[in-house]
Amino acid sequence: DAKTTQPNSMESNEEEPVHLPCNHSTISGTDYIHWYRQLPSQGPEYVIHGLTSNVNNRMASLAIAEDRKSSTLILHRATLRDAAVYYCILSGSNYQLIWGAGTKLIIKP
């Protein structure tokens, strides 16, 4: 039972920023918000995760709403290699990740 809701797909132009939304209205106080991405026939790749504060790393930024019921993954400058399925996932105290359907990101050259 996925606890997150994401759009099925999104399109963006190359070299433009991408904002991938995720709703998680039933999030509990101890759930972390994770983002992974997966290219076809490959294992998922870790992108970023956070708990309450916004997070930045070399791949992306994660903006978390004040009530934590939604978050946005931000790719600052999309390239063709960023085309993938992006998963927004909550993890609880047992460290398990329960995967939803994800968002297929299409990058147009």
Added chain:
Amino acid sequence: GAVVSQHPSRVICKSGTSVKIECRSLDFQATTMFWYRQFPKQSLMLMATSNEGSKATYEQGVEKDKFLINHASLTLSTLTVTSAHPEDSSFYICSASLPRQETQYFGPGTRLLVL
């Protein structure tokens, strides 16, 4: 860092045979490893959670006698699909995590085709 490997990357076997898939954490010790299955155009489905030195915890609906998991060391977990059937054909992915850390690092996956 945090590299996870899987072997083999793809395997074809006859119905009724058993297949073993290895998952290794190459540059870190993983107290917990996870096994997932992914069917075409679907998301990952957690099969079991494996802690080093103890029995794996299987998700509801996953047969523990069919999918044998062994986590004998901090760097190796194996999944054996016993008496494989065509419906077991899938993409099997493992992941590993550091102690008390949230992030999971995934292997490249193993494509199993049962004829």
